[in-house]
Amino acid sequence: MAELQTQLLVLGGGPGGYPAAFEAADHGMQVTLVDEGVRPGGVCLNRGCIPSKALLHVAKLINESHESSAIGVTFTPPKIDLAKLREWKNTAVVGKLAGGVAELCRLRGVKLIGARGTFLDANTIELKYPDGKTDTLKFEKAIIATGSSPAIPPAFQVGDPRVMDSTGALELADIPGSLLVVGGGYIGLEMGSFYAALGSKVTMVEWTKELLPGADRDLVRPLQKRLETQFAAIHLNTKVESLSAAKGGITAKLTGEGVAPQQTFDRVLISIGRRPNSTGFGLEATGVAVDEKGFIKVDRQLKTNVNHLYAIGDVAGEPMLAHKATREAKVAVEVILGGPAEFDNIAIPAVVFTDPEIAWCGLTEPEAIAQNREVKVVKFSWAASGRAITLARSEGLTKLIVDPKTERILGVGIVGVGAGEMIAEATLAVETAAVARDLAETIHAHPTLSETIMEAAESVYGQATHSYRPKRG
Structure with a gap:
């Protein structure tokens, strides 16, 4: 076991973490970026924003091929080569971008370590590598950018891979004949749209009275009208009480007006929200405070209650958006460098x-x-x-x-x-x-x-x- 040292530790290599590391390195700091993923980039690049948008591009192509007959251009029905699509997503899109992040780390002099980091105290972190070996890393300051994970209620944890979170849906195991999407937020709508374009019969269940709860109805209305022609069903004010797995599919028990109380699907996507990744890496050893939802408490300068520790991105509060994390990264580093910066943006798209x-x-x-x-x-x-x-x-x-x-x-x-x-x-x-x-x-x-x-x-x-x-x- 070696004892390493760095001026700035950045824990988490997503859209908050790696921009923070780059910004600090560009200003002359000695920076170590620790991320347990196989490739840098975090959820956004590897299992979220980027691969999902690649698949939505495919969905758009398919839908346009169907709809173009209305203007006099007719295509033969598209053939989906799932293996080739998966390879394109993983290699030409995600792999290329993740490789770019790794190369930018090298060019900037950021030390990128692929290991799981666990705090031992407020100035020390243990690094556990994939081969089981460990080191310790001493740091002067740290930025915690550990992100978030899909929230899966216990009632939906049936131990069957056919019940997927957003990560599972992006793996493209197959094109299910029928897919239940639980949750009418942006993740459910995006992934439901993709699978519907591939030919799945998509049923969406949202327990509130509207898709995209809280969003402006004037904006949602045109989308909902279009989705009603693409999805098999959209059930609002409907709750999924439980899921059970059998050889013939995943059976969902539903409660809602006019909804069949028991329905079976080939696959189920759970997309009811995300939770901050604030546990499982020794945060309690640092004395950093979290709120009742698990978010790390920070001030407008992204400082925690421990003066030399900062937190940015999903783990530091809503909205959970990659671009918000990137802006917070720049603010946190400016503060660390002695600047007067605060996160005061009033327009987060x-x-x-x-x-x-x-x-x-x-x-x-x-x-x-x-x-x-x-x-x-x-x-x-x-x-x-x-x-x-x-x-x-x-x-x-x-x-x-x-x-x-x-x-x-x-x-x-x-x-x-x-x-x-x-x-x-x-x-x-x-x-x-x-x-x-x-x-x-x-x-x-x-x-x-x-x-x-x-x-x-x-x-x-x-x-x-x-x-x-x-x-x-």
Whole structure:
């Protein structure tokens, strides 16, 4: 056993951990990045954001091949080579990006250690390697970026691989004839969409009254309408009481109005949320405090209650988003270097990569209503967008939430093709306190979907060019 030393330990190599390591190394710190994964990149790169988006690209291709007959182009039914698809996802996508992270570690002088780290005290961590050997590592400061894991209630832990979490669903063991998706959040919607495109009969069960609970209904409505044509069934206000495994499939007991109480499926995907990874690596030995949900408590500088220990990303609180973790990484390192930084971003974009995509940032209309806050809401339908019509996808909507007195952009919501790419402009507008006129008077290229942001902004103080509302009175 060797005793190693480093100036900065970063525990966890995901979208919070490795950017933190890079930022610190770029400023001259001696950095050791510890991650127990086979490859760096964390859940996002290896078992989450990246592979799921690769599969959703495949789903989009399949759906477009089916729908193109409406505009005079007919394809033969696609043939799915699952082994080749799996290899492409694992090697050409995930492997390439993970290899890039490892190479960037080398180029920056970050010491990357593939081992499980367990804190022995607030300045020492034990490293356990895959071969069972161990070392200890002494550090001056540490950033904890251990991420999160799928939450699986005991009632669903039946010990059968046909009951999957998001990681299992991404492994592409087969194309199930029938798939039950438990949970109508973004993970369930994305993975359900993918398997439906491959030919699975997808049944979605959500225990609340709506898909994407808490999201703006104006944004969810076009997506739900489309999914109702792709999924076998969507059951809202419905609960999965239990699961049981048998040779013929996984049987689910359901309670909900108009729902058959017992149904059997080839596979089940549990997508009801995630929990922070704050246990199992000796955090208690450091004295770091966690809250009742298991999140590490941090202040606006990402400091824990132990002065030289920091936490970022999913383990440090919601929203559990990769890009939030990356921004927190930069803030934490700046603080460690002696800067005055704080995490004070007011616009954290969220994207659901379904088809159509949904994206939003800043204040939403439901939040404004809950806060009893006076706002002006303007909407621009993509039925009036030239670009949307050329794509044969005019179901979209762009929505602005504006302060009625100052015309400041408080929030933006978009549903439609490419909404995830469009939300960046909106996020910049909210973050920089732009007013509607800033967006309306910025020249947007034509024909593009981004023009819908400009036209929505025009509606704040007048008429949008391609939309007309009769004057009242």
